[in-house]
Amino acid sequence: MASATSVTSLADEVNCPICQGTLREPVTIDCGHNFCRCCLTRYCEIPGQEEPEESLTCPLCKEPFRPGSFRPNWQLANVVENIERLQLASLRGLGEEDACPEHGEKVYFFCEEDEVQLCVVCREAGAHGAHTVRFLEDAAGPYREQIQKCLTCLRKEREEIQEIQSRENKRIQVLLTQVATKRQQVISQFAHLSQFLAEQQSVLLAQLERLDGDILKQQEEFESLVTGEICRFSTLIEELEEKNERPARELLTDIRSTLIRCETRKCRKPEAVSPELGQRIRDFPQQALPLQQEMKIFLEKLCFELDYEPASIFLDPQTSHPKLLLSEDHKQARFSYKWQNSPDTPQRFDRITCVLAQSGFTGGRHTWVVNVDLAHGGSCTLGVVREDVRRKGELRLRPEEGIWVVRLAWGFVSALGSFPTRLVLxxxxxxVRVSLDYEVGWVTFSNAVTQEHIYTFTASFAEKVFPLFGLWGRGSSFSLSH
Structure with a gap:
């Protein structure tokens, strides 16, 4: 039995050039080409043609032929029939047992117009007589090509999604690591603080205990002193009361010495709390100053470890556009329409008025603050760029070029993404505070005064990045701070 591939190749040789289907009632014209009788008949039917004997041209070679000259090609018809028989046998050999639900015959054909599968009985029916009917494998060929194209596109899109999944999973793992690190930092800092607080509590309570004991001791001494004084005064009072009750002769006996003894008696007015002890009590809040200082250090250290690390940024004069005037400490820049006498090095920007920082980053979490002072019509561009960013010629400020920046202009702020976005603030x-999280891929901008979030870019950094600063407009300037 012939193989399915060889049978298909033979079937391709007996296709009608007009309908591209298997020849039906093949006829031959003067030039020797073969066509389906019905296809050639329709080809010869020229609207408005009154002389049927007028010469026409072959659809393939354009040789003239007479409409009535085509002859039945019985030998070719037998070949077509044998080929179809071989194809049917080949399909049976493949074990495809799908039967036509209407006639119960095996399905071998496919109607292109109605997109239905047909058995032999269906094909010979009048409903599909004028349609393009092919064997299943022949009809499946073009669809297989379309499926292959779809598969190529879908696989490409799946790869892109998988790349996004991989990138985002890495970002999530970095964030989880950062959160775990922060958790340990919080636990460690609070453990240290708890130990310090416990120690300070013991110290302060011990001091209060000593104050309490000293107060009770002075209270005991005070009570003893006051009791003695009261006792002496009570004795004098009783003596005078008794003297006053005696007769005149007895009252006047030693009266002067008695009165002198009472009048010269000085009353001591003791204090329950000594000045020194009172000062110690008043000075006790000062003992809590180390606690206050430690709490301040604790909060600063905790915020430092949980937040971004302040970066020390200096402007790089080797990259500065000639219209930017840098301060001697490389912390400030001012725009000038007058070009500076700067050497044209490969590192220097020559079209956009920008300057880079002297140092870049290959990891970590960093933050810096830019003070912006814009004149009317001025603008300032802030963000980060890849180390290999183009320095010469026009440069489009967008992530695709390795640039993640926002622009502050007179009256509005824009994020320069793939398409600039005007921000509502x-x-x-x-x-403006610029914060870079290299591992996660975040470039965040916020108002350093109000802490209002301005914008965040999400990227994937694989090489060194540098802070970038752009400036435009006479009288406009910026300066750097932590």
Whole structure:
């Protein structure tokens, strides 16, 4: 039995050039080409043609032929029939047992127009007589090509999604690591604080205990002194009361010495709490100053470890556009329409008025603050760029070029993404904090005064990045701070 591939190749040789289907009632014209009788008949039917004997041209070679000259090709018809028989046998050999639900015959054909599968009985029925009917494998060929194209596109899109999944999973793992680190930092810092607080509590309570004992001791001494004084005064009072009750002769006996003894008696007015002890009590709150200082250090250290690390940024004069005037400490820049006499090095920007920081980052979490002072019509661009960013010629400020920046202009702020986005803010920022999380891929901008979030870019960093600063407009300037 012939193989399915060889049978298919033979079937391709007996296709009608007009309908591209298997020849039906093949006829031959003067030039020798073969066509389906019905296809050639329709080809010869020219609208408005009154002389049927007028010469036509072959659909393939364009040789003239007479409409009535085509002859039945019985030998070719037998070949077509044998080929179809071989194809049917080949399909049976493949074990495809799907039967036509209407006639119960095996399905071998496919109607292109109605997109239905047909058995032999269906094919010979009048409903599909004028349609393009192919064997299943022949009809499946073009669809297989379309499926292959779809598969190529879908696989490409799946790969892109898998890359996104991998990138985002890495970002999530970095964030989880950061959160775990922060958790340990919080636990460690609070454990240290708890130990310090316990120690300080013991110290302060011991001091209060000593104060309490000293107060009770002075209270005991005071009570003893006051009791003695009261006792002496009570004795004098009783003596005078008794003297006063005696007759005149007895009252006047030694009266002067008695009165002198009472009049010269000085009353001591003791204090329950000594001045020194009172000062110690008043000075006790000063003992809590180390606690206050430690709490301040604790909060600063905790916030430092949980937040971004302040970066020390200096402007790089080797990259500065000639219209930017840098301060001697490389912390400030001012725009000038007058070009500076700067050497044209490969590192220097020559079209966009920008400057880079002297140092870049290959990891970590960093933050810096930019004070912006814009004149009317001025603008300032802030963010980060890849180390290999183009320095010469026009440069489009967008992530695709390795640039993640926002632009502060007179009256509005824009994020320069793939398409610039104008941002709605409560207040035009004059002091902007730029924060970089290299591993996660975040470039965040916020108002350093109000802490209002401005914008966050998400990227995937694989090489060194540098802080970038752009400036435009006479009278506009910026300065750097932590």
């Amino acid at each position: 409560e207040k035009q920022p004059r002091k």
